[in-house]
Amino acid sequence: MTNSGIITGQYVRIQPTAASVGDRIFAQLIDWCVLLAYTALLTWFVIELDIKGWVVAVLYLFPLLFYTLVCEVLNQGQTLGKMALKIRVVKMDGSMPTLGSYLMRWILWLIDGPATSFVGLVVMVLNRNNQRLGDMAAGTVVIKKQKYKKIQISLDEYDYLSKNYTPRYPQASDLSLEQIEIITRTISTQHKDFTLKVAQLAKKVQQKFNIERKEANDLAFLQRVVRDYQYYALEEI
Numbered sequence: 001m002t003n004s005g006i007i008t009g010q011y012v013r014i015q016p017t018a019a020s021v022g023d024r025i026f027a028q029l030i031d032w033c034v035l036l037a038y039t040a041l042l043t044w045f046v047i048e049l050d051i052k053g054w055v056v057a058v059l060y061l062f063p064l065l066f067y068t069l070v071c072e073v074l075n076q077g078q079t080l081g082k083m084a085l086k087i088r089v090v091k092m093d094g095s096m097p098t099l100g101s102y103l104m105r106w107i108l109w110l111i112d113g114p115a116t117s118f119v120g121l122v123v124m125v126l127n128r129n130n131q132r133l134g135d136m137a138a139g140t141v142v143i144k145k146q147k148y149k150k151i152q153i154s155l156d157e158y159d160y161l162s163k164n165y166t167p168r169y170p171q172a173s174d175l176s177l178e179q180i181e182i183i184t185r186t187i188s189t190q191h192k193d194f195t196l197k198v199a200q201l202a203k204k205v206q207q208k209f210n211i212e213r214k215e216a217n218d219l220a221f222l223q224r225v226v227r228d229y230q231y232y233a234l235e236e237i
Contacts, residue, residue: 017143017144018129018130018131018141018142018143018144019085019087019130019142019143019144020130021121021124021125021130023085023087023142023144024085024087024124024130024142025121026081026085027079027081027082027084027085027087028081029081030080030081030084030085031067031068031079031080031081034067034080034081035064035067038063039060039064042060046059067079068106068109069102069103069106072089072097072102072105072106073099073102076088076096076174077089077090077096077097077102078145082142086144086145087142087143087144087145088142088143088145089102089105089135089140089141089142090140090141090142090176091139091140091141091176092139092140092141093176093178094176094177094178095176095178095179096174096176097138097140100138101138101139101140102138104134104137104138105134105135105137105138105140106134107134108132108133108134108137108138109134111133111134112132112133112134119133120132120133120134123136129141130142165227165231167227167231167232168214168224168228169209169211169213169224169225169228170228170232171210171211172209172225172226172228172229172231172232173228173229173232173233174209175209175225175229179205180226180229182201183201183205183222183225183226184226186198186201186222187222187223187226195218198218198219198222199218201218201222202218202219202221202222203218205221205222205225206221211225
């Protein structure tokens with residue numbers, strides 16, 4: 001996979017591992033089994049309850065058409081099949097995809113999927129990141145979840161977080177390495193606009209990740225976010 005990791009004084013470069021073509025195929029098969037089971041159960045209810053009209057069409061078509069999109073948007077890039085295989089959709093920089101990215105992947109499934117003889121499968125086999133056309137257009141990649149946040153931290157950094165350290169912001173675990181690098185660089189580089197830039201970044205982080213901050217000081221808030229991120233990263237090593 002391409003280098004989406006970074007190198008800083010606190011972190012060592014990492015590379016999220018792209019999910020294999022086999023992982024993606026098995027995840028898709030599980031999703032189809034889920035939809036098949038839903039369809040079979042719905043058919044039984046329709047027959048038993050003698051349901052008729054447009055309601056039946058909606059009950060059949062809505063899950064079949066929107067299952068993947070709804071699951072990935074509401075479940076941080078995972079369908080039930082992806083959860084079972086421990087893989088997820090992320091942006092190429094490791095951050096969470098936007099709604100537009102999910103929509104692009106979903107729309108291009110019309111080209112990637114069975115309707116066009118699985119063109120996406122052919123593209124995945126030929127692509128070093130195992131991306132289908134929808135991923136390439138949306139700037140996303142499917143990765144192995146267990147290696148998403150894994151990060152090497154020096155012994156000095158480990159000591160920096162005491163054994164009894166309690167994280168304050170669980171949202172910090174959703175930050176990408178690139179975002180952490182931006183925060184770290186901003187709060188460690190002294191310049192004439194330091195206070196202003198720290199304040200702007202603190203506001204952006206708070207709003208983007210819906211954090212109810214407990215520090216009045218912007219610098220203290222960002223430092224806490226970085227420490228919490230380190231804590232969650234260590235938890236997954």
